[in-house]
Amino acid sequence: MLPAVDTLETRELRYFVAVAEELHFGRAAERLGMAQPPLSRAIQQLERRLGVCLLQRDRRGVRLTGAGEVLLHEGRAALDATAAAVRRTRRAGGDDSPGGPRGRLVLAVKAAASHELLRKLLDAYAAEPDSAEIEVLLCGMCEQEELLRDGRADVALMHAPWNSLAGFDSEALTTEGQVAVLPAGHPLAARETLSLADVRDVPDLPLARWPTHGTYAPGPGPEIHNQTQLAQLIALGRTVAVVPDSARSWLWTEHAAVPLTDAPPVVTHLAWPAHSRSLTLAGLVRTAARL
Amino acid sequence: MLPAVDTLETRELRYFVAVAEELHFGRAAERLGMAQPPLSRAIQQLERRLGVCLLQRDRRGVRLTGAGEVLLHEGRAALDATAAAVRRTRRAGGDDSPGGPRGRLVLAVKAAASHELLRKLLDAYAAEPDSAEIEVLLCGMCEQEELLRDGRADVALMHAPWNSLAGFDSEALTTEGQVAVLPAGHPLAARETLSLADVRDVPDLPLARWPTHGTYAPGPGPEIHNQTQLAQLIALGRTVAVVPDSARSWLWTEHAAVPLTDAPPVVTHLAWPAHSRSLTLAGLVRTAARL
DNA sequence: CGCGGTGATACCTGCCGGGTATGACAGGGC
DNA sequence: GCCCTGTCATACCCGGCAGGTATCACCGCG
Incomplete structure (x- = not known):
């Protein structure tokens, strides 16, 4: 036995x-x-x-x-x-300071995220008296959660409702509406506002689909892998997409953005593992909370 | 090498x-x-x-x-x-049903918690069509988080702001005010309401202290290990305590409870590990949400 | 009835996790 | 100064087990 x-x-x-x-x-x-x-x-x-x-x-x-x-x-x-x-x-390397380690932080951000908020956050933190170095890790649409869980990142910018904040601590930073991005010449592009129903049922413009945690929802629209591909497909008049307001910064002249009245707002959060006790992270969170 | x-x-x-x-x-x-x-x-x-x-x-x-x-x-x-x-x-034992396991759930509850809400929850869940067996695991004041993390429990009743919900999914169930529990004969016991400042500064009645995650905050009052000890100390006129409204159910005739106007409300949550995918748990949560 | 492909079994071997004995070194009595 | 004590590191040995190879048992299929 x-x-x-x-x-x-x-x-x-x-x-x-x-x-x-x-x-x-x-x-x-x-x-x-x-x-x-x-x-x-x-x-x-x-x-x-x-x-x-x-x-x-x-x-x-x-x-x-x-x-x-x-x-x-x-x-x-x-x-x-x-x-x-x-x-x-x-x-944490050769850090032997007692009372909590200080050191480089890895911040995970989706490559397609707005750079304005990120820039503001990084600048504000860099201006802090004893700020540490922050390494920005660009990732795909839904990888932040995995990166935080397996330790490749210490903190992430997440976008509700696409990212789930379950299991993390977080601090809400900004809220924005969403817009429909259409080919500039499309009839709907002339409208002042649109509803989700308007863009969901356009017969000649199937709604673009992007992956949530690696899988695509079923639907007629094209499967989107990156932002360039999406921009191209819209410009070609092959699809329409629903994206946050801040995405306007990467639109082409061939694109038109029309505000959506009933799309859920997008909230950008700073998120980190719930149990984290890093002083460096605490400093970054404090800076973010003041934005 | x-x-x-x-x-x-x-x-x-x-x-x-x-x-x-x-x-x-x-x-x-x-x-x-x-x-x-x-x-x-x-x-x-x-x-x-x-x-x-x-x-x-x-x-x-x-x-x-x-x-x-x-x-x-x-x-x-x-x-x-x-x-x-x-x-x-x-x-999960010998469970070989595909598409998600079903089986007994372990629910962690602090022994001092109100039994009314718990009873209501258990009764409502037992009345569900395909409810599973629920084992209630009584624990100390701050152990639920640990029990959920190391798998001794699947779900817990937690009380904000004492328990931290960080790292868990949760569903708020009830909110209640707090009362000051005094010896029945004490002058303050005659008051209709009290403020936190009133009970914090009573010279002859130091405020009872209980542990948060194993450590006691500094202060003059006695260190409380369980509810019986607290009740005894109050009855003896040695301390005063601030407890949720529902704690009235275990008061003695030697005790007096006076509502506090400015104490933070106590919110009872049902909480579970963020990544859980148990169908049984989902059923319990659904029941709880309907309460 | 072979044949390919699956997971299980039998058996061997070398590594490494763990034991005992001992060393190096710093403090603290007297 | 001395020795004694308590600490962690080193030296060396041994047994168990992780992993390899060869093979079996079984099933479905042409």
Whole structure:
């Protein structure tokens, strides 16, 4: 009778997450850079130690059980937390000042975000008496949450309602309306204002779709990967998009922006991990709150 | 040249957290049930692999560097997340239903909380068509956050502003005022209402103090560990306390409750880990939102 | 009935996590 | 000054286990 262990090594979590994502021991083993048999054994040991069946192996394939789904989610979170611990510790580097570390901050911002607010924030913070260096990490549309969770970033600019603030502390910075961006020559471009219903049902201009957390909502419109592509598609008269007011700064002369009366307002937040105790971060938040 | 690893085993985190908490290799090793030399070696390996100095060893003792403090905080979070993964997976047990697990929920409530709201919530949920079993876990004044983080609980009743909702999703349930609880015979007990200033400065009745996250604020009043002790001290005329309105249900005839005009309102929330995807939890939240 | 592809089993080996014994060094009595 | 005590680091050894290779058992399919 071996002692029943109630802990779980990072390695075992990595193995299980790989198998649960691939649903295939061979491919998972390859991804992990190891042979398949030890991986099979490791997962069996894991199941025995947890006393729980995680995978349903039957002919031709592997499926997750309910417990397996739970462990996949919770395990990813635990792996993220571990990776964050490593990254943030490394970033704190040779800092040996007591009473809370000071040091460089990594700020995650979507590349397409308004640079005006960012510039204002960075300038104001740089003017503070003992400000630290801030590294700006440009990312895609919905990556900020992941970057904060796994420690690649310390703080992020997020845009409600697209980004979820769940699990983070945050400070609201600005609120703005949204506009419809149309080809300049389109009949609707002449209107003073529009409603969401107006732009949703234009027969010749399907509404552009961008990914939320990696997946696209179904619809007739084109799938948008970056801002340049969107601008081009609008200019070509192939789509219409709903974007925040501040996006006007990147519009072309071939574009027209019409305010939307009933679109939900976009709130830009400064967000950071809920448990953070960095003094440097606190300074940045204080600056942001005064904007 | 060994391959630079950028991961970190749970075991190493446990070791470091133990040393960082004890600030003493010998005691930490004892706590971990191992000898001191391998622990020393493990920490050295950890420092080498991270490329960061975590501990300042000089004559007579060990201190944390800035990076060490970061790793202590982040490491605790990672260990909690790992423990949560184990507990929640075990709890999901033999559940093999696809599309999200169903199963028993653990609800954390402080023992001193009002039972009326809890009863209403549990009754309403039990009346739902496909409700699951709910295990109520009674805890101390500020433990709910920890219970949610390390997976011993799935959902909790929290009371703002005493509990911090940072890092959790939540749904506000009720708001109530606060009252001052005095010995029945005290002159102030005859008043219709009181202000915080009134009860803070009573010379013969120092304000009771209870712990926030394990530590007591400084002050002249007695340190409170549980509700019975508090009731006794008030009845004896040794202290006065500020408590939510609903606490009237446990008052004695020797007590008098006087409403406070300027005390912050107490909001009871249902709170759960931000990333939770349990269908059972969703059902409970839905029920709570309808209350 | 072979054949490809799956995960499980058997068995071996080398590494490393952990143990004991001991060293280096700083303080603190007397 | 001395030794004694308490601290962490070093040296060395050993056993278990993580990982590899070879192979099996099973299923579906042409």
